[in-house]
Amino acid sequence: MALDPTNLPADVLAFLGEYHLATLTTQRPDGSPHVVPVGFGYDQENGLARIITFAPSKKARNLLAAPGSRAVVCQVDGGRWLALEGPASVTDDPARVASAVDAYAARYRTPGERADRVAIEIRVDRILGHA
Numbered sequence: 001m002a003l004d005p006t007n008l009p010a011d012v013l014a015f016l017g018e019y020h021l022a023t024l025t026t027q028r029p030d031g032s033p034h035v036v037p038v039g040f041g042y043d044q045e046n047g048l049a050r051i052i053t054f055a056p057s058k059k060a061r062n063l064l065a066a067p068g069s070r071a072v073v074c075q076v077d078g079g080r081w082l083a084l085e086g087p088a089s090v091t092d093d094p095a096r097v098a099s100a101v102d103a104y105a106a107r108y109r110t111p112g113e114r115a116d117r118v119a120i121e122i123r124v125d126r127i128l129g130h131a
Contacts, residue, residue, distance in 0.1 A: 015080060054118065071120070085126040088121065090120055099119070101117070
């Protein structure tokens with residue numbers, strides 16, 4: 001079922017705050033999907049899904065190779081699932097990376113330090129699922 005990203009019901013927001021791993025799908029340069037497990041935080045106010053990673057990761061390189069490309073982060077728990085989709089970008093801006101780290105820490109655990117940490121930001125414009 002399609003959901004309005006600007007007006008999510010309380011049960012959907014609660015599901016987005018629960019401890020669940022997800023998958024991130026990006027496109028490789030040859031057009032094939034690259035799917036990896038991730039943790040993410042969702043910022044309802046700004047409509048952003050944020051994933052922390054490191055600069056040389058394949059997911060970051062896929063997005064850097066195709067500026068403006070779309071990505072999907074999807075979490076599943078039994079019959080409940082949500083797929084958050086939109087244009088994605090990679091940032092090394094310290095404030096934006098810190099926001100991604102804070103969101104990750106709030107939902108999962110405090111991550112270890114990485115000098116080459118970056119954040120993937122998905123500007124969510126489509127949400128499908130059932131929570």
